[in-house]
Amino acid sequence: MRRFLNILKYVLAFAIAFIWIFxxxxxxxxxxxxxxxxxxxxxxxxxxxxxxxxxxxxxxxxNFLMYTFNTAFITFIATIITIIMSSMxxxxxxxxxxxxxxxxxxxxxxxxxxxTEVIMRPSFMVVYKLGLYDSLWGCIxxxxxxxxxxxxxxxxxxxxxxxxxxxxxxxxxNEGKIFTRLMLPICRAQVAILAIFSFxxxxxxxxxxxxxxxxxxxxxxxxxxxxxxxxxAVNWTVLLAASVITMIPVLIVFIVFNKQIMTAxxxxxxxx
Amino acid sequence: MSxxxxxxxxxxxxxxxxxxxxxxxxxxxxxxxxxxxVAPAIVGIWYSLxxxxxxKRMDFIGLENYIELFKDPEFYKIxxxxxxxxxxxxxxxxxxxxxxxMILVSDTMKGSTILRILIYWPTLLSTIMVGLTxxxxxxxxxxxINYLLESAGLPRIGWSSxxxxxxxxxxxxxxxxxxxxxxLIFIGALKQIPEELKDAAKIxxxxxxxxxxxxxxxxxxxxxxxxxMLSAITGFKEFAMVQTLTxxxxxxATTYMIQYIYTTGFTKLxxxxxxxxxxxxxxILLVLSFLQSKAMDSGDEQ
Numbered sequence: 001m002r003r004f005l006n007i008l009k010y011v012l013a014f015a016i017a018f019i020w021i022f023x024x025x026x027x028x029x030x031x032x033x034x035x036x037x038x039x040x041x042x043x044x045x046x047x048x049x050x051x052x053x054x055x056x057x058x059x060x061x062x063n064f065l066m067y068t069f070n071t072a073f074i075t076f077i078a079t080i081i082t083i084i085m086s087s088m089x090x091x092x093x094x095x096x097x098x099x100x101x102x103x104x105x106x107x108x109x110x111x112x113x114x115x116t117e118v119i120m121r122p123s124f125m126v127v128y129k130l131g132l133y134d135s136l137w138g139c140i141x142x143x144x145x146x147x148x149x150x151x152x153x154x155x156x157x158x159x160x161x162x163x164x165x166x167x168x169x170x171x172x173x174n175e176g177k178i179f180t181r182l183m184l185p186i187c188r189a190q191v192a193i194l195a196i197f198s199f200x201x202x203x204x205x206x207x208x209x210x211x212x213x214x215x216x217x218x219x220x221x222x223x224x225x226x227x228x229x230x231x232x233a234v235n236w237t238v239l240l241a242a243s244v245i246t247m248i249p250v251l252i253v254f255i256v257f258n259k260q261i262m263t264a265x266x267x268x269x270x271x272x
Numbered sequence: 273m274s275x276x277x278x279x280x281x282x283x284x285x286x287x288x289x290x291x292x293x294x295x296x297x298x299x300x301x302x303x304x305x306x307x308x309x310v311a312p313a314i315v316g317i318w319y320s321l322x323x324x325x326x327x328k329r330m331d332f333i334g335l336e337n338y339i340e341l342f343k344d345p346e347f348y349k350i351x352x353x354x355x356x357x358x359x360x361x362x363x364x365x366x367x368x369x370x371x372x373x374m375i376l377v378s379d380t381m382k383g384s385t386i387l388r389i390l391i392y393w394p395t396l397l398s399t400i401m402v403g404l405t406x407x408x409x410x411x412x413x414x415x416x417i418n419y420l421l422e423s424a425g426l427p428r429i430g431w432s433s434x435x436x437x438x439x440x441x442x443x444x445x446x447x448x449x450x451x452x453x454x455x456l457i458f459i460g461a462l463k464q465i466p467e468e469l470k471d472a473a474k475i476x477x478x479x480x481x482x483x484x485x486x487x488x489x490x491x492x493x494x495x496x497x498x499x500x501m502l503s504a505i506t507g508f509k510e511f512a513m514v515q516t517l518t519x520x521x522x523x524x525a526t527t528y529m530i531q532y533i534y535t536t537g538f539t540k541l542x543x544x545x546x547x548x549x550x551x552x553x554x555x556i557l558l559v560l561s562f563l564q565s566k567a568m569d570s571g572d573e574q
Contacts (some may be wrong), residue, residue, distance in 0.1 A: 013383075015373045017390040020448070023405045024393065026416060030408065039414045042423070085300045092297035096290065104305075105297060111309045113561040117530045118550050121537040122312035122319060130307075145304030164290050175293035204398030205510045225400050229407070229516050236408070243404050250396050258389055265392075265453055266460035 031055070031240035038236060058241035060225065063217075071220040074209075081144040082100075082198045083191055090153025091183055095165060096163045108147050116207055124211045130215075138212030140221065143202065149194050156190045157183065178271040193264045194255050203250055221246040319547035326541040337548035346524070347532075354528040357442060358507035365447045365454060365503050366496070372451065373458030374488075388459070392452035399449075403516025406445040410517075435525035438518045442510070442526050445517055450506060454499050461495040462488070501564035505557055522542065529553050 028046075030038060031054055034045040048052050058064070093105055116123050123142065124133075131140035160183070168178045184191075210222045219227070225246060254261065320337055324330040341347050372391055376384045394402065409416050410431040418428040431437045465488065473483050489496075511530035513521065520527035520535075527535075533553070537546030 009381075013381075013387050016372060016375070017387045020451075021390045021393060023448070024397075027405050027408055039421065040567060043416065043419050063300055071476050083306070088297040089301040092294045096294040098291060098294060099295065104302065107305055109565075111305065114309065114313060114554055115505075117314045118533070118553050118557065119312045119547075120530075120534060121543050121546060121550075122315035123308065125315055126307060126311050126539075134436070139435055144310065145301050150301065158287075175290060176296075179297070194521050200396065206398065206400055217558070219451055221396050222400050225398075225404070226512070226516065229404055231401070231518070232413070236414070239404065240408070243401055247397060247401060254393075254396055258392075262388065262392060262456055265456040 025242060028244055031244045035237050038054035038240075054237045055245070058238045058245070061235075061238050062228070062242050064242075064245065067219055067221045067224045068216060070136060070218055071203060071222075074136055074205075074220060075199055077197040078140045078143055078202045079195055081140070082146060082149055085144055085193055086146065086149030086194060087153045087187060087191065088179070088185065089150045089158050090155075091179055093154045094157035095160075095162070108150060111145075112147050120207070120211060127212050133212060134214040134218065135212070136218060139202075139205065139208045142212070143205065143208055146198075146201075149198070152190055153187065156187055160186065162178055189260075192257070193260055196261055197264075199248055199253060220242060245256065273412045284464055294414060299358040316547050316550055319544050320551050321542045324543040326537075327545050333544070338551075341545070341548050341552065347483075349524060350527055350532040351552075352440075353524070353526065354508060357439070357446075357510065357526075357528055358504055360443050361507045363441065363501060364505045365450055366500060368494075369451050369454035369499070370456045370458050372463055376455070377459050377462045378523070388455070390488065391455060391511050394449050395452040397449065399512035400402055400516050402445055402449040406448075407517050410441045432518060435522055438522060439516060440470055440484050442514050445513055446507065446510060449513065451479060454503065457495060457499055463490045478507050498564060504560050505564075508553065508557060508560075 029046060030051045032052070034051045034053055047076065083244070087101065093101055127133055127142060127260060130141070132141060164193065165178055168182055173233060185269050204222060205220070206222045209223045210226075211218060213223060216224075216227075225239070225243060228242060312484050321332060322330045322450050323333050323336075363547060376391075377383060397405070410418075412428070412430055412432055415431065417431070422428055429437050431441055469487050470483055473487060478486070500529060508528075509530055511534065514528060516529055518526045520531050524532075529549070530553075533546050533549050536542050536549065560570055
């Protein structure tokens with residue numbers, strides 16, 4: 001009986017996992033089917049004649065290099081600024097005791113209640129007035145302050161013993177030095193987690209590019225994908241190949257760092 | 273000057289100097305908070321009290337937008353759409369995530385890591401990609417599902433022309449995309465339940481369902497609340513995925529709040545009106561967040 005239940009559990013688990021992964025598999029195999037095979041009945045799972053024609057066409061119609069460059073630029077710069085800001089702020093919130101810090105912490109918590117999506121038009125106005133409209137910086141600056149990042153860092157720095165900081169103070173190190181020389185090196189693991197998450201947020205971001213970018217030559221991959229899929233007659237041959245290409249970088253990062261990502265998710269509930 | 277007061281002065285000076293550093297560390301985030309949170313919030317409230325149309329015209333009209341909004345049948349329809357979506361999406365997502373967590377929680381189970389990875393996978397995709405993936409599956413004339421239905425001798429379903437079917441596609445895509453994160457949160461929480469408790473219950477003759485009801489569910493309560501609230505907030509914010517999948521159609525059957533606000537504010541250029549709708553959504557999210565933080569507090573006390 002017990003054994004039977006165990007086998008049942010296995011079958012169930014694999015069935016669910018298969019169902020879960022299937023939509024993406026279907027998208028990927030479809031992208032290797034030629035234009036005539038794509039809409040042919042009866043359907044087959046594997047392409048009869050696997051072809052890279054869709055990818056070739058996507059490369060020609062879709063300025064991948066440019067979109068990838070824009071997306072990578074935004075992701076890279078935004079992630080660096082996010083890490084610097086979050087670790088500084090998280091450290092201050094964890095290791096200094098002032099009333100105004102508590103107030104500020106509550107202010108930061110409040111930001112999670114009013115997401116950008118809700119106030120898109122006013123946020124657009126702010127970006128416009130700051131002169132960031134139609135510039136890649138318009139997708140960078142408005143995203144670098146993140147409550148999740150600050151919180152992640154704060155939770156880590158709380159666990160660092162105060163004696164470590166006190167003894168550095170007695171040795172005459174100033175606060176800035178303590179932070180950069182002593183604190184930053186020991187929070188490497190948290191920085192890595194934040195970097196991975198930030199990479200994903202920015203690479204997949206849609207709202208800010210939508211609000212801040214206008215010229216097609218500044219589009220990010222997501223925005224370009226959306227333009228392709230929003231067209232009157234969707235060109236699936238190009239779209240399938242294009243979408244497979246855009247998810248490759250995130251996939252690589254996940255394959256390399258899946259342990260860190262899943263542990264972070266499990267323990268803190270960091271939303272991706 | 274006495275020695276003690278001298279020491280006090282030194283201490284105060286040091287305190288000031290440390291406070292300056294603390295302030296410096298927080299300064300970037302403070303500026304960010306003011307510019308990208310406080311400012312848009314104030315501008316949003318101001319817009320909602322005007323008839324601003326995105327161009328030059330901006331007159332103060334008091335609460336007129338709100339009054340019109342509460343009389344607008346379309347607004348109620350969108351609100352109802354969104355509420356329906358959240359009410360179906362949250363419980364389904366909850367059951368799916370918890371069920372998978374229960375199956376995959378044991379580390380001794382062979383292959384549990386790889387299965388977790390597979391289920392977590394969709395959370396890596398962008399909202400646009402999620403929409404596209406399911407649009408490809410649910411295509412009325414070219415989609416896999418309709419092909420399978422037809423092969424089984426069943427009638428095709430108008431996934432994009434039938435309101436109920438379109439609604440279902442948005443729910444399925446939403447649950448699929450969000451499940452992995454919640455599953456991991458549940459796995460983390462399930463591991464915290466002491467094994468001795470379950471063993472003791474087993475010795476007392478409890479069956480699996482009784483253990484689940486009497487031990488697992490009560491232990492998961494704080495995490496459950498968090499997951500439910502976070503999912504509800506995600507549900508209310510659903511935008512790009514649905515925009516890609518159904519584009520809010522047929523008609524406005526799957527148009528949810530954010531898309532409505534976006535179209536009203538950017539396409540129809542009724543900025544004031546859209547901002548009033550934003551404020552309504554904000555109040556809803558505020559209540560949800562408030563409930564969530566209350567639940568988190570009581571969870572910490574345990």
